């Protein structure tokens with residue numbers, strides 16, 4: 183079994199680090215790959231799984247530690263699942279605000295009943311860079327796309343994602359509440375089971 187006291191998180195996204203560390207608790211210390219390198223690997227895969235594995239291997243190679251990667255995104259029904267794996271790059275790398283503005287515009291005249299969407303999270307854990315058997319866990323979170331941004335918590339597309347089970351946007355949830363029910367929480371729940379942490 184791998185030493186799980188320290189894991190490298192193969193991500194440069196501070197929002198993910200915060201959420202994943204909160205879910206894991208104090209028994210596992212997540213260290214950002216940013217401690218070793220600021221170069222982000224190109225996400226050349228065609229699926230969340232491929233990109234998660236690619237990021238995890240890259241971080242394990244650079245750090246020499248077991249690595250966890252999170253590849254996630256928003257799949258909007260009306261857009262055939264876009265932006266999907268391209269969620270971070272939807273507005274050509276101009277950041278969260280530009281991504282959200284572009285998405286609101288793409289859904290401008292779409293009626294309520296057709297605004298379904300899901301957040302997707304795939305976690306990949308590798309023991310070392312060439313691990314032939316990465317642990318893969320997936321989580322989905324169903325909701326709807328709002329017609330205007332709302333809320334200040336979270337990151338990324340959270341202000342646009344309406345959460346039916348709480349009747350508010352994902353950015354209006356407290357961090358603790360989001361971490362109980364999100365796509366990332368579901369994937370992490372499976373990962374903890376696979377690792378015997380629960």
Ligand SMILES: O=P(O)(O)OP(=O)(O)OP(=O)(O)OC[C@H]1O[C@@H](n2cnc3c(O)ncnc32)[C@H](O)[C@@H]1O
Pocket residue numbers: 192193194195198222225252253254255256269270271278281301336337338339340364366
């Ligand atoms: O690849 P790393 O370095 O981990 O960081 P990233 O931000 O580029 O992460 P992804 O490639 O996985 O892209 C995820 C996209 O989906 C968005 N996203 C993922 N989880 C989210 C969440 O919980 N709430 C809001 N947006 C989320 C996020 O803002 C990005 O635009």
Ligand SMILES: [Mg+2]
Pocket residue numbers: 225270
């Ligand atoms: Mg990325």
